[in-house]
Amino acid sequence: xxxxxxxxxxxxxxxxxxxxxxxxxxxxxxxxxxxxxxxxxxxxxxxxxxxxxxxxxxxxxxxx
Numbered sequence: 001x002x003x004x005x006x007x008x009x010x011x012x013x014x015x016x017x018x019x020x021x022x023x024x025x026x027x028x029x030x031x032x033x034x035x036x037x038x039x040x041x042x043x044x045x046x047x048x049x050x051x052x053x054x055x056x057x058x059x060x061x062x063x064x
Contacts, residue, residue: 008045008049011045011048012041012042012044012045015040015041015044015045016037016038016041017037019036019037019040019041020033020034020037022037023036023037
């Protein structure tokens, strides 16, 4: 069974690739596209992780 880390790592790579392509399509240089996509992908994953933790915490609180 795949771990949560594998899933999150794959998801982050997917988001990065999509953002990178978007920046390239918008005319950014590959260097800037990589930098911006990396930062944005990290922020996206942190927001999702926080959201998922809130859901998990709420679901465990309901069971108590």
